[in-house]
Amino acid sequence: MAPDDPVEHLIGLLAKLPGLGRRSARRAVLRMLMDPHSRMLPLAEALRAAAEAVKPCSICGNLDAADPCRVCSDPHRDQGLICVVEGVADLWALERAQAHHGAYHVLGGVLSPLGGVAPEDLSIPALLSRASTAREIILALPATVEGASTAHYLMDRLRPVGVAVTRLAQGVPMGGALDVLDDGTLAAAFRARR
Structure with missing residues (x-):
């Protein structure tokens, strides 16, 4: 052709x-x-x-035709509860699952020294400025080495703010059989047991 x-x-x-x-x-x-x-x-x-x-929201980084986005503008949302996600796809997934009824913050990636992603490449300063008015920051980052290192970095940076910082539980998925799970998932499930 x-x-x-x-x-x-x-x-x-x-x-x-x-x-x-x-x-x-x-x-x-x-x-x-x-x-x-x-x-x-x-x-x-x-x-x-x-x-x-469609443009990024000036508050959270979500993609929307409105600024602030519909999530940030929703008066029924708990603005003191900020869920930090890697990207907009994660925000949309949490919204689809109706799993979070607070605010969000899109980092725009995770730290990756080998991939050339440093702290200054992410929207960390905006998160730190929002953290002072939050009562809890939920780190909903991927269960990868990069996601874990980003979570640890953020916990260190948020510690002086005095806000509670939590992470999503990780482990056995619903319907998951133990004999097919990898060692890391099983270990995380045991650590996150309740």
Whole structure:
């Protein structure tokens, strides 16, 4: 196919999205092209509108068309309870699960010396300034080496503020069989028992 083929170009762009490989992108493009007026043109308009309107929240870092975002603007949320997450996807997952009814803070990543992510690359100063008005900071960071080192770093930085700092429990998932879990998960489950 020609390098300026719009179909191949679209397939290539969609294939770069998480969860879509080249075959899935090709099927999606074919489906859209079969009825472009009801499938493709509304999608193109929605993409344009979102690209123009959605920005990071100036308070928490969530992505929304409003600033502050709908979560930060919600008067029913407990603003004294701040859940710190690595990225917006984690915030959205917690919202989908209706697991947290307080405020959030998106770090924008986790510390990773090998990946070149240092404390100054994350939104830590904004978290520290918000911490003075919080009664609890919940660290909901990934159960990885980088997530653990980021949590330890944040606990050290938050200690002088005097706010309570907690972490999510880690361990055996619902429906998980012990014989298939890795050693680290089993050890974390024993440490977090209640």
